[in-house]
Amino acid sequence: MPELPEVETIARSLAPRVTGRRIAAVDLLYRPLLRAGGRKDLEALRGRRVLGVRRRGKMLLVSFEGERTLVFHLKMTGRFRFAKEGEPRDRHDRLVLRFEDGRDELRFGDVRKFGFLLCLAGRPEAACGELASLGPEPLEVGLREFAAILGSSRARVKSVLLDQTRLAGVGNIYADETLFEARVHPERPASSLRPDAVERLYRAMRRILAAAVAAGGSTLTDAGYTDADGNAGDFQFEHKAYGRTGEPCLACGTPIRRTVVGGRSSHFCPRCQRKPASGKR
Known part of the structure; x- marks a missing residue:
């Protein structure tokens, strides 16, 4: 399972490539992936700009305009990759974020299907018990x-x-x-x-x-x-x-x-x- 260093590395690789871009659509390809929120909540991301990507514990948070957040937990085999629009999708792809600029799209794949996604409104730590219950960060604790x-x-x-x-x-x-x-x-x-x-x-x-x-x-x-x-x-x-x-x-x-x-x-x-x-x- 990806731990702090792996999730931090993923967040750092995603941030410069998605921050500032606007969402054209969110394609949910595997319904059980979404554990909080619904398809309408994902649809509400359309037209919103990505504000940033950060890590908390082993979870990865993508924040959007209007206090919306996607929280990913990769579990054992969750992974992100960029692909050109129209490129055939992998059978293990579970979610696709498409952008208005059409340069590429971000795909979340998970072979073993243990990963999960939360679509939250408001401050993430207030809207998600799993985030609220986390202890201090190991690189920040005194x-x-x-x-x-x-x-x-x-x-x-x-x-x-x-x-x-x-x-x-x-x-x-x-x-x-x-x-x-x-x-x-x-x-x-x-x-x-x-x-x-x-x-x-x-x-x-x-x-x-x-x-x-x-x-x-x-x-x-x-x-x-x-x-x-x-x-x-x-x-x-x-x-x-x-x-x-x-x-x-x-x-x-x-x-x-x-x-x-x-x-x-x-x-x-x-x-x-x-x-x-x-x-x-």
């Missing part, structure tokens, strides 16, 4: 607030990092990479971390997410993520833990192990990320 988030939960630290109501945008890939760099075991209770470990985790999270955004995200063979211009990401070449089960740790040579935390696969080095004995912090 160390003190981050420490309070961890300190308030006895859940395993990997689960806290993945909880979108606590931190918005971190997913499985970047949680594993953050924990590895900070030398924190994914099953450690969040509230058990000492201040030095909390700060290591905070610094690692910010460095890794920023580096992943700069690299255009991670393109994995199972999902084939690209930005709206068709460019793949490069951060997968920097992964030190995620998806490396059985491979030697790049720091100490110990084979990377895989476990399951909160129903999600977790990759870690048993030597660099030691799990403390019960009762120890």
Whole structure:
């Protein structure tokens, strides 16, 4: 599933190509994609100018004149691409935005059909519970607030990092990479971390997410993520833990192990990320 770096990269690739353009039509090709609003709400976008594209958590928001917003969640295989008008549509295309200038059109495709779209009127955070419930952005949260988030939960630290109501945008890939760099075991209770470990985790999270955004995200063979211009990401070449089960740790040579935390696969080095004995912090 695209996480913060991938969705941020997509937003940055879309913004310069759609901002300022007026909508000629919105073609909804797969009705279940639209989970909030109806066809009339999509039709109301006709003639409106795109004001901007931004990310919140793992969701992508396209704003229009008149306080209208399209909110996309890409889930596993959602992706955007530009195509010339009249070019044959792919069988996995679910939505098409056509523009008055006719230069091209923006298509949203989703092979597995897990993605969804919300068509909102008014301020998005007020109109959408999913947006309103999101925690702070990982690249904006301060160390003190981050420490309070961890300190308030006895859940395993990997689960806290993945909880979108606590931190918005971190997913499985970047949680594993953050924990590895900070030398924190994914099953450690969040509230058990000492201040030095909390700060290591905070610094690692910010460095890794920023580096992943700069690299255009991670393109994995199972999902084939690209930005709206068709460019793949490069951060997968920097992964030190995620998806490396059985491979030697790049720091100490110990084979990377895989476990399951909160129903999600977790990759870690048993030597660099030691799990403390019960009762120890």
